[in-house]
Amino acid sequence: MKNSSRRNFLKNLSILAAGMNMPLPEDAFGVNKKLKVMLVGTGVRGSSFWGQRLVKQYPDILEFVALSDINPGRMAYAKTYMGVDCPTFVDFDKALREARPDLVIVTTVDATHHEFIIKALKNGCDVITEKPMTTDAEKCQLILDAEKASGKKLLVGFNYRWSPYVTKVKELLAEKAVGEITSVDFNWYLNVHHGASYFRRWHGQMEKSGSLWVHKASHHFDLLNWWVDSDPEEVFAYGALEHYGKNGPFRGKNCRSCEHKAKCEYYWDITKSAHDMKMYAENEKYDGYVRDGCVFRNEINIYDKMSAQIKYANKVVVNYSLTTYSPYEGWRVAFNGTKGRIEAWVDIPFMKNSQLDQEALHAAEMNQSGKGDVLNEPIFIQKSFGDYKILQVTSERAGHGGGDRRLQDKLFKNPAAPDPLKHAAGIRDGAMAVLIGVAARKSIATNQPVKIGSLTSLKPGAQRQ
Known part of the structure; x- marks a missing residue:
């Protein structure tokens, strides 16, 4: 991209998040090169909407410089699924130090969003997070304080708008x-x-x-x-x-192994999806996460x-x-x-x-x-x-x-386009x-x-x- 187009993208990324004109300095991230992106959280939403789709739609604008996830098996599959050639990190702090991204996209478990948002902001990165931004008032305040102190910006992926x-x-x-x-x-x-x-x-x-x-x-x-x-x-x-949860007439560990599958109206056969099997079932050994959990399990x-x-x-x-x-x-x-x-x-x-x-x-x-x-x-x-x-x-x-495409086009393709209805969040x-x-x-x-x-x-x- 031409330098002027890149500067417009960066300037408007800040405007989108802050709702005000706050131009970034000339030496801000990506002015003379592609936007360096790191994705943390490589589950289905991260690897598809904020992963594979960005790779396919905006190859001239951005490049993935790192993936991070606590589950190395799922992360390895996501790397192949997304079609990227970048380092992978279980250690998020190490990823920030070595990959030096301009933009961090957070798609982890909701209750952990604040950890990655705050660390990324403190390390001089702008951040896009999946909704919800976080899960309680205390974490919300920590994020508000971190953005204010960092001089960087946080955007939230509200696509329905x-x-x-x-x-x-x-x-x-x-x-x-x-x-x-x-x-x-x-x-x-x-x-x-x-x-x-x-x-x-x-x-x-x-x-x-x-x-x-x-x-x-x-x-x-x-x-x-x-x-x-x-x-x-x-x-x-x-x-x-x-x-x-506990209101169910019976329960099991998961649908695959459940003895009640023949009579349970909520039985879901994960084995019919090769994608889900490769992303989740084959990587349960790393973090214990079971994708086809019982809807009647007591922990709900x-x-x-x-x-x-x-x-x-x-x-x-x-x-x-x-x-x-x-x-x-x-x-x-x-x-x-x-x-x-x-x-x-x-x-x-x-x-x-x-x-x-x-x-x-x-x-x-x-x-x-x-x-x-x-x-x-x-x-x-x-x-x-x-x-x-x-x-x-x-x-x-x-x-x-149609909200997904329009949100990402505004962020990465047409950041200078008018936004009279204030779609950007x-x-x-x-x-x-x-x-x-x-x-x-x-x-x-x-x-x-x-x-x-x-x-x-x-x-x-x-x-x-």
């Missing part, structure tokens, strides 16, 4: 199509295939994922914060574990039903729920405004009088090949004193509704999304509403910063 469908919702709200928004109803449904997968994996343990209030719902809370264009102020929540301690009321600093009130064992997968949102109502939904079968293959749905959404279904999805707009209209939005299914966005989930957990434990401002040094504002 970038899909054409949710972008159209944002546009309608920004232009006040139904006046000022006063309240929102947001319901997310995980089906018995995708929802159950969280309980098979490490996500089912609170100490690793922070619960689905954080791991999964931070996606949803970020959408809400972005749509409402305000900071959350107070949260009151309910939650329970009533379906998975997260919630499987969740409901919260969120009050925003601009006085908008949100009713939110997350279901993890729905017969169908999808979501619905409704915005009540002073001049009408907007409703939007994705993959609600009866809304289209259609049958969707629920088992294949998530695989199609996660597809990173660049090829996928083109969809026309409706948005319902009803004025208070007028007829309703249906707006058809051309969208996609693959890559999280920085550290404050990452923190605010996590803190709603943290507050929800605390509210359940205390049966009291929780003020967001009491959790970290961040103070909610009526308008997003």
